[in-house]
Amino acid sequence: MRHALCSVPTPETNEMASMNDYNTQQIEAIRMARQHLRGLPLVQIRWLRNRIRSYMKFRADVARFQGKHFADICSRKCFASQTSACCGREGIITFFADVVINILLSTDKEIDKLLETIERDTGGFNCVYLNESGCLWRVKPIVCEMFLCEHAKQNVLDGNHNLGQQWERLRRRERRYTWPNRPILFDDLEAFFIEAGFDSPLMYLHRSPGLLRLKAKHGLRTEKGT
Ligand code: SF4
Numbered sequence: 001m002r003h004a005l006c007s008v009p010t011p012e013t014n015e016m017a018s019m020n021d022y023n024t025q026q027i028e029a030i031r032m033a034r035q036h037l038r039g040l041p042l043v044q045i046r047w048l049r050n051r052i053r054s055y056m057k058f059r060a061d062v063a064r065f066q067g068k069h070f071a072d073i074c075s076r077k078c079f080a081s082q083t084s085a086c087c088g089r090e091g092i093i094t095f096f097a098d099v100v101i102n103i104l105l106s107t108d109k110e111i112d113k114l115l116e117t118i119e120r121d122t123g124g125f126n127c128v129y130l131n132e133s134g135c136l137w138r139v140k141p142i143v144c145e146m147f148l149c150e151h152a153k154q155n156v157l158d159g160n161h162n163l164g165q166q167w168e169r170l171r172r173r174e175r176r177y178t179w180p181n182r183p184i185l186f187d188d189l190e191a192f193f194i195e196a197g198f199d200s201p202l203m204y205l206h207r208s209p210g211l212l213r214l215k216a217k218h219g220l221r222t223e224k225g226t
Pocket of ligand 1: 086087088092127128129130131134135136137140141144145
């Protein structure tokens with residue numbers, strides 16, 4: 001079953017006809033995640049929060065590493081000069097699971113702000129979610145979290161074997177949640193919504209031919225809803 005929000009034109013989707021595909025997909029995914037999560041009983045919300053616990057511990061470890069070793073260079077090179085080259089327009093992939101995790105941990109006010117910002121988007125060079133105080137996501141997409149520009153890598157990691165190894169360990173941990181050569185959180189969260197009748201172009205673990213091939217190779221289920 002496809003959910004009504006995915007298939008039936010509504011005033012909201014008509015309004016979005018003039019938006020670009022990227023923004024439309026983002027809005028639809030945020031609305032879907034919010035709608036389904038709002039309707040779930042508390043016991044399922046608790047189950048989901050528990051399900052993402054280890055991932056959030058990983059995210060806290062990455063944030064600590066980034067804060068300790070990159071905050072200074074990033075704020076000097078990009079934020080102060082308002083370059084923010086790593087937050088380029090439509091330059092990031094957001095997984096559906098990124099959206100679900102963020103909505104799960106955001107307040108209603110924060111979610112409203114995300115939606116308002118995309119709906120009022122007037123273009124420009126920066127990511128639609130970037131404002132003067134930084135990224136609007138409470139838990140930003142994993143691709144953003146793990147991105148290091150060449151300048152930052154060269155200045156911080158090159159020539160520092162120990163730090164380079166720490167970063168590689170974090171990258172390996174990331175794959176335990178996002179790389180489907182085994183059952184992973186990002187795939188499971190998509191499946192949770194698909195089983196409830198939702199669908200989104202951001203469900204890459206169920207849509208990307210490359211990721212589907214990888215899942216098949218490792219004996220993971222590849223068909224939607226199975
Ligand atoms: S989602 Fe946030 S961190 Fe990622 S590119 Fe946009 S503003 Fe930057």
